[in-house]
Amino acid sequence: MxxxxxxxxxxxxxxxxxxxxxxxxxxxxxxxxxxxxxxxxxxxxxxxxxxxxxxxxxxxxxxxxxxxxxxxxxxxxxxxxxxxxxxxxxxxxxxxxxxxxxxxxxxxxxxxxxxxxxxxxxxxxxxxxxxxxxxxxxxxxxxxxxETVTDSTxxxxxxxxxxxxxxxxxxxxxxxxxxGEYGWCPKCGKTNGREVIMTKLKGLEEAFDKADKNIADRAERGQQWEEMNSRCFSHFEALGRHLQTIFVMFPATPSRRKEVEALSFQRLLNASVSLEQWYGIELFKNVSPDDQGFLNLMLNQRHIIEHNGGKVDERYLSQSGDKKARLNERMRIGSNRIRHLLPLMRTITTNLLDGFESLK
Ligand SMILES: [Zn+2]
Ligand SMILES: [Zn+2]
Known part of the structure; x- marks a missing residue:
């Protein structure tokens, strides 16, 4: 092309x-x-x-x-x-x-x-x-x-x-x-979101298996898992922002519309409450309370890796639910966490898309 x-x-x-x-x-x-x-x-x-x-x-x-x-x-x-x-x-x-x-x-x-x-x-x-x-x-x-008159440029x-x-x-x-990658079909209006994000998650799953098998160096492994954790959530947020373009078009009071516009898929727990209240979309369907806590933990780990060089801070201690972490230590992500996270990302992604597509 x-x-x-x-x-x-x-x-x-x-x-x-x-x-x-x-x-x-x-x-x-x-x-x-x-x-x-x-x-x-x-x-x-x-x-x-x-x-x-x-x-x-x-x-x-x-x-x-x-x-x-x-x-x-x-x-x-x-x-x-x-x-x-x-x-x-x-x-x-x-x-x-x-x-x-x-x-x-x-x-x-x-x-x-x-x-x-x-x-x-x-x-x-x-x-x-x-x-x-x-x-x-x-x-x-x-x-x-x-050539001289059509939209060749x-x-x-x-x-x-x-x-x-x-x-x-x-x-x-x-x-x-x-x-960009996420889009609505010009003819029928359906989102391409499911195809796009499932391809990305499959890519992450394959990359994880490969890295887990082939990388022996501890530091290098740790870096891989940190990057994968980050990518899981950024893919999910991009999908959420794309669906938000339609959420904001639904009839709503001005104050509700402001809330819908401000909805952040980065704050997963809040987003799940709002989506259920407003649209009946259950983001955490088939996700146990323990796993919800785990998703929150991984999001908080991503946050301090991206914004605090991975060093545990007060905010992390109060928000992540991580009982083992100590202030100022360098937090590490193990492969077992990514192994646990990947199928959960598939679940919440499917829940979001199924819920969205059921709206009439
Ligand atoms: Zn179509
Ligand atoms: Zn437009």
Whole structure:
């Protein structure tokens, strides 16, 4: 796939407006490397997009669309994807879903496909309209070179260092290219969260088995377990923040909405109480009170490793429930703790996703 920030593989397609002897205009598309087209009804002569019109088969009449208008074709890149710009969060993505309603992969906003037309596509549609007018006025063939007018340069608003991520929805098979990993399917709105986090947890489980078998050095092992502990919780938090984009859209009083916005998946115990109170989501379903305490302990260990060089402080002593720790000693994580933690992360992740997906 083309990386974001580079030129996209638009190909060498062109559109010709051919004028016959009777002065009728026919359109001809030629070229390579584009995979599909979709059509937009465009007001004539202003070039303002009016509606996305589904393409029908040969001989099948088009569904009703606003008239008078021209039908402008928008070409995909060679992966069959088009750029889209969310009208709510103004963030760019690419997808092969371009008709009907579209969900933004980032903020979950659902709007008509037309409102996701990018600025580059809007410019192209105007060029399309002008070419048609020129052909009809001059009675000469007019050609638009797609490379010059389509969105061959993606309009990314995110920081450059973030990576492009491609996913295919497991429910409806729609594909999307987004920045970051967690996203909503542009067609059906389902989250890709389960696939993303389960792949990450599986990777951690495999890395743990390998390190446990192959690393003998005590200090090196300890460092591995500290990193794995940290990654377990950061993956979980990223999933939580992604789901939060939908939680904050549920009808709520202003004060409740503030609480939902402030919900932190880093404070696991508080989050579990809130999620159960607000939505009936049981984060700790099938997690014993001992294991809940253990999760809290591991979170606190992560906190002092990341913020206090692993040195036990007063806060850790009061919050972690760790009876053996002594003030100012360097805390260590053993492999048995990671072995215990990994399946628990799977349980709370599954509980969160099952609960979320059961909301109607
Ligand atoms: Zn959005
Ligand atoms: Zn889908």
């Amino acid at each position: 083309a990386e974001f920030g580079e030129q996209l593989p638009i190909g060498k397609a062109k559109i010709e407006f051919l004028v016959n002897e009777q002065g009728m205009i026919a359109m001809k598309v030629s070229g390579t490397n584009f995979w599909g087209m979709y059509q937009i009804a465009v007001s004539y002569p202003s070039g303002e997009p009016l509606a996305v019109v589904p393409v029908t088969g040969m001989g099948v009449p088009l569904p009703p669309y606003p008239k008078p208008s021209l039908l402008a074709w928008i070409m995909s890149d060679q992966h069959g994807m088009w750029g889209r710009l969310c009208p709510r969060c103004q963030t760019y993505f690419r997808t092969n879903h371009v008709i009907d309603n579209t969900a933004c992969p980032y903020c979950g906003n659902v709007s008509n496909s037309l409102s996701f037309v990018t600025q580059a596509q809007a410019r192209y549609v105007v060029a399309f309209c002008n070419a048609y007018i020129e052909a009809s006025n001059t009675k000469n063939t007019v050609t638009i070179d797609l 993606p309009e990314w608003k995110y920081a450059e260092e973030r990576q492009q991520f491609h996913f295919k929805c497991v429910s409806c098979h729609t594909e999307a290219d987004i920045l």
